Amino acid sequence: MGRLRSLLIPGVDKQLxxxxxxxxxxxxxxxxxxxxxxxFGALTLLTGCDVSDSFSADRMLAKISKFNxxxxxxxxxxxALAPTFPESAITKPFPFNAYYEVDxxxxxxxxxxxxxxxxxxxxxxxxxxxELYKLPQVKQVTRHICVEGWSAIGSWTGTPLRDFLKxxxxxxxxxxxxxxxxxxDGYNSPLxxxxxxxxxxxxxxxxxxxxxxxxxxxxxxxRVPTKLGFKNPKYVISMEVTNDYKGGYWExxxxxxxSGN
Amino acid sequence: xxxxxxxxxxxxxxxAKVIQPAWVRIVHWINAVAMILMIMSGWxxxxxxxxxxxxxxxxxxxxxxxxxxxxxxxxxxxxLMVNGLVYLALGIATGRFRKKLLPITPDGVISDVKAALTxxxxxxxxxxxxxxxxxxxxxxxxxxxxxxxxxxxxxxxVQLQYLTALFGxxxxxxxVHFICMSAIVAFLIVHVALAVLVxxxxxxxxxxx
Numbered sequence: 001m002g003r004l005r006s007l008l009i010p011g012v013d014k015q016l017x018x019x020x021x022x023x024x025x026x027x028x029x030x031x032x033x034x035x036x037x038x039x040f041g042a043l044t045l046l047t048g049c050d051v052s053d054s055f056s057a058d059r060m061l062a063k064i065s066k067f068n069x070x071x072x073x074x075x076x077x078x079x080a081l082a083p084t085f086p087e088s089a090i091t092k093p094f095p096f097n098a099y100y101e102v103d104x105x106x107x108x109x110x111x112x113x114x115x116x117x118x119x120x121x122x123x124x125x126x127x128x129x130x131e132l133y134k135l136p137q138v139k140q141v142t143r144h145i146c147v148e149g150w151s152a153i154g155s156w157t158g159t160p161l162r163d164f165l166k167x168x169x170x171x172x173x174x175x176x177x178x179x180x181x182x183x184x185d186g187y188n189s190p191l192x193x194x195x196x197x198x199x200x201x202x203x204x205x206x207x208x209x210x211x212x213x214x215x216x217x218x219x220x221x222x223r224v225p226t227k228l229g230f231k232n233p234k235y236v237i238s239m240e241v242t243n244d245y246k247g248g249y250w251e252x253x254x255x256x257x258x259s260g261n
Numbered sequence: 262x263x264x265x266x267x268x269x270x271x272x273x274x275x276x277a278k279v280i281q282p283a284w285v286r287i288v289h290w291i292n293a294v295a296m297i298l299m300i301m302s303g304w305x306x307x308x309x310x311x312x313x314x315x316x317x318x319x320x321x322x323x324x325x326x327x328x329x330x331x332x333x334x335x336x337x338x339x340x341l342m343v344n345g346l347v348y349l350a351l352g353i354a355t356g357r358f359r360k361k362l363l364p365i366t367p368d369g370v371i372s373d374v375k376a377a378l379t380x381x382x383x384x385x386x387x388x389x390x391x392x393x394x395x396x397x398x399x400x401x402x403x404x405x406x407x408x409x410x411x412x413x414x415x416x417x418x419v420q421l422q423y424l425t426a427l428f429g430x431x432x433x434x435x436x437v438h439f440i441c442m443s444a445i446v447a448f449l450i451v452h453v454a455l456a457v458l459v460x461x462x463x464x465x466x467x468x469x470x
Contacts (some may be wrong), residue, residue: 254328
């Protein structure tokens with residue numbers, strides 16, 4: 001800052017200059033810079049408020065996003081089914097998508113993998129893949145919509161999550177099913193109970209009639225056609241039924257938590 | 262054309278004549294803010310998965326990254342929609358749309374377009390729109406409705422699936438949304454250029470007369 005101040009040109013609006021300078025910074029540095037310095041002093045001087053409750057665009061946007069969660073939950077129709085498509089409509093090749101390259105996707109041994117069930121359930125046992133494969137399965141061809149805007153139609157086969165929740169004696173009055181995954185950096189995502197109980201929400205074991213390949217989340221993906229793609233966790237290793245909002249990998253970075261379609 | 266009709270209205274003194282009533286000015290400027298927020302954040306969202314072979318420069322987008330842009334977009338949408346509904350309701354209830362924008366006749370449009378292209382289109386009476394203005398202002402209201410509906414069908418392709426189907430499906434709705442944005446930006450360029458060329462029109466939108 002000291003160096004910056006000595007460079008200031010007379011007659012140039014300092015705030016505009018700082019704003020231009022922050023635009024040149026990488027995102028993370030910019031956020032920290034704006035939060036920590038640029039807006040701090042200026043805003044407290046202007047408003048005379050205590051710094052902790054001074055206006056912040058980030059905080060306002062986070063509040064509106066929470067409001068949007070509530071609006072989406074209110075308009076969510078548990079009986080409205082996502083449109084289904086004929087097999088001929090399936091997108092080929094179906095895109096791999098993650099925050100890492102496909103080579104960094106988890107390599108899971110199906111023989112040792114176990115699906116841990118925790119929280120507000122009667123039966124907290126862990127499930128092997130063979131046990132899960134014995135549950136009744138259904139197939140559905142639906143559109144996967146990414147938060148980035150692109151979409152692709154795929155075919156997923158597996159057990160409706162609501163059937164599994166019944167089997168494990170989950171308290172379906174709880175607010176969330178919180179999933180943890182084997183992705184590097186530990187992916188996780190909360191799913192609201194109403195969506196978890198939606199008839200098309202599925203524990204998927206197959207893509208296009210084949211055992212789920214590594215790229216698409218072997219051994220298990222939670223397919224939620226009423227949510228954006230990032231709310232469809234892959235490489236799932238555990239589920240906790242809980243009343244607490246425990247956040248998620250992308251949700252914590254600012255993606256809207258409900259993100260319903 | 263419109264300048265001829267203007268001579269009928271000398272009963273009200275020119276200085277007292279309110280060209281833009283307060284409600285129009287208020288919704289206009291709220292809409293201006295909402296539109297700019299929606300367009301700039303929309304460009305950042307577009308960049309996450311471009312429909313065409315180009316991206317928008319980071320210097321003209323809002324939000325910094327996809328997540329930030331979505332927060333802006335889904336916040337400003339409330340401002341845009343609520344303000345837009347107030348505008349449509351008052352525009353219909355006060356008869357403003359009927360008085361200002363109708364009728365739009367093909368003959369009137371053709372002769373006013375000719376006049377505009379030969380720089381003969383008068384702007385003497387700001388309270389009356391010529392046929393080019395009528396067409397553009399009525400058209401941009403329609404585009405505004407379509408961009409909101411296509412946006413809703415992209416946002417909620419399951420809950421509002423019939424709306425999405427009306428646009429020909431999710432993927433086509435994205436293109437419709439983009440084309441409407443392009444139309445609004447094109448309108449905005451002409452609109453701002455003319456406001457600068459005819460400063461009293463800008464003054465009327467600020468102080469009313």
